[in-house]
Amino acid sequence: MSDALKLPFAGEDFVRRISADLEEPKWLLEERMDALRLYDELPIETNNLFTLYVDLRAAHWNDIEPYREIGDAPGVDETVPEGVAALIDVGEDAIVARAMSAEARAAGVVVDTFANVLRTQPDLLRKALEGGQTLPDDDKFAQFARSHAALGLLIHVPDGVTLEQPIVVRWSVGAPGRGLITRTVLSLGENAGARVLEEQLPSAAHTGEGQSLWWGTTETLLGPGARLSFAGQQDFAGNTLSIVNRHATLEQDAQLNWALASVGAQLSKSRIDNRLVGRGSAVHQVEIGFGADRQLFDATSYTRHIGTDTTGDLLSKGVFLDRARGYYKGMITIERSAHGSDSFLGEFAMLLTKQARSVTIPSLEIDQPDVRRAAHSSSVGPIDETEIFYLMSRGLPREVARKFIVLGFLEPVVARIPLADAQDRLRALLDAKWPSTSEAAA
């Protein structure tokens, strides 16, 4: 399986044409070419621990043609929604909404495409991208996005600026036979603070016939003392392949919260890299997956403690129905320099049907024993009969009791979503995922 990535659309022609169409400067084309070389050289999985658990057989790459040109839709919506600092909404191959509040604009916040930023503040983008430090150089998928992205987004919050209201990034895809390849760079200056909500939704063009592709990144740079809460909701249609790399570099005392929910897509492959470089930096990460049918959630998470007194607190939870599968692969590395680390990795799964499958590989590599904590924990179990009994004794029918327990298992992630509306939407999604007549309801 590990040699199964043959993307017919990948290659130098594609990369050069996109770069030329976007009138990119030479340094950015060189960036792409560096990434292309890595993409060509790298195997599908470089980590020997995980090679057995990569399964891309569901993807029909030959039937997909990625978008090459992505522009503004006619009449881009520029109204700022209530309670939001900034919004960018991409539907298939067009930017359908782009808006920013007056205060965010006044504070120097940037939420825009690479193409626009190259016209207005090229150095800002160059500083973030050049050298490829924002993505793992051993990951074929990350290097594919870095070389082939047809659209780039930059979100920048300047030094000392804290946004109370969230920034919303929305992606809608699903058109059969089409794919959107993107990068998103998120940089927070010294002592800056922001909340970002990323929504991944089915587009109106979704028909369910033929596959669609969304391939993207979240490349995060947190300056000293910066605080970022990032919430992601992936609810693509069942015909969609979703591939994402999220990568974060944290400087001194930076704080990062990831709250990521995967509900949709046929195949959802993600890799998260947290690099705790600065003293006292901390990442808290919660991921949930709720799979049904033949969905596969393939989630890899690397956390590298480099600076002293850093904290990594990682939790993933999966619930699987029908023939759904979850592959949760984790690696915590505590480097020799990382005295005083506190690191925890938890991977928990609930299988609700006989055909569902859960694989968890919570690994540790520790080079520095002077830790506050270095531990992992994992469990797989059915719904606790005692809990069902208790809820039924309170008057709930068995089926409702089961549903409550499952939704309660996932609630800690839902509660971390920064917008009340978005929280409610995610609850509704999870609720709707619960089948009325499947084996789980028995």
Next chain:
Amino acid sequence: MTLSQRQMVDNDRSRFDFKDEIVYLTETKRGLTRETVEEISAIKEEPEWMTKFRLRAYDHFLKRPLPTWTDGLDRIDFDKIMYYRKPSEREEKSWDDVPDQIKNTFERLGIPEAERKFLSGVGAQYDSEVVYHSVKEELSKIGVVFMGTDQALKEYPDIFKKYFGTIVPPEDNKFAALNSAVWSGGSFVYVPKGVEVPLPLQAYFRINGENTGQFERTLIVVDEGAKVHYIEGCTAPIYATDSLHVAVVEVIALANSKVRYTTIQNWSNDVYNLVTKRAHAYENSTVEWIDANTGSRKSVKYPSIYLRGRGATADIISVAVAGKGQHQDTGAKAIHLAPDTRSRIVSKSVSKDGGRASYRGQLKVAPGATGVVASVRCDALMLDDESRSDTYPYIDIQEDDTTMTHEATVGKISQDQIFYLMSRGLSENEAQNLIVQGFLEVFTKELPMEYAIEFNRLVKLEMEGALG
């Protein structure tokens, strides 16, 4: 990190190692060829099926690439290894008949004493052949077979052929193939239906001779309702060039039986110790691997239990101590293939003086294995900044009513604990030693008393060696 913890260097293991000059009566040329394999089989006057088995394994060994998921195996020079040596011409039944030179080595390992006091049977392996063997008369009377594997092939051909190579086929992995091609010695145990062996069966064996490979093969068949405890332990002399120990252990636990297999591995620091140990557990049987690795340059060993019958139980305790220059890549596997099966894996590792201890394990629940309860616990203690500890667990669950928990922790000895013990009058060294022994107690408490004492002594020596 205290000063004295940092001083833990120069872990001299030579105190456990000594070597005698042996006159070898038969040996093969260095390196592995088809002819070597045929020659081994011919010297042993084996039946044709075994010669064919060896050659099939040899072909697979050549084809199979070295595993890449662990490092350093490419340093083994298979052409420098001597694949067969036979130190004495016949199987010995009585201690008095064993040649003096070999006996001296065993004396220094404490075997005769152990034999007199505790043993119900001894199979001691000196290089590639069983040279000393005795089974207490009463065990023979109740039908328990305990002898060298080569001898069993001749004396119990039917039961041998029925089970040999069925638990670990040559194609299982590269080193199982190598062992299958050149195997020599090891123990064969058969316990008949309903028989409970009242005392542990023990086999000491050791490598001697530079560049000698040791490829013993152990086959244990425990019939329905029977019960046995098998113990092995080993030491080896230090040499400058690499030695190789590639063993295969196959255990069959038939319905309602109970098997415990205890190992204390203490090869010298130049030995690559690559062992495939696997048991099949049938209905309501219990298999226990109690496995400690303190020696070798690199150990690759994951005692495995395939739970094939309803209600079977697997219990694995894996202990590793990695000192200077050592990598213990050890762990355990529990593969649940039948309903209502249970497994428990406990791993404890200590790394120090730049050693590396890696836990690698697998827990699998196959479709159809309903009602499984499984737990895995891994704890690692690192005694200094130069050492390393890894945990690589694989958990693959394909049944919805499985109950599985896994926990792992890595840490150092807390200064509070040391301080407390020192306030009670212990030296710092004694305090550390006590904490390490306490950490490993989950293992030592499962050992017969004399082994527990020996093991604690070993740990103490290691700690003292480190603290100088």
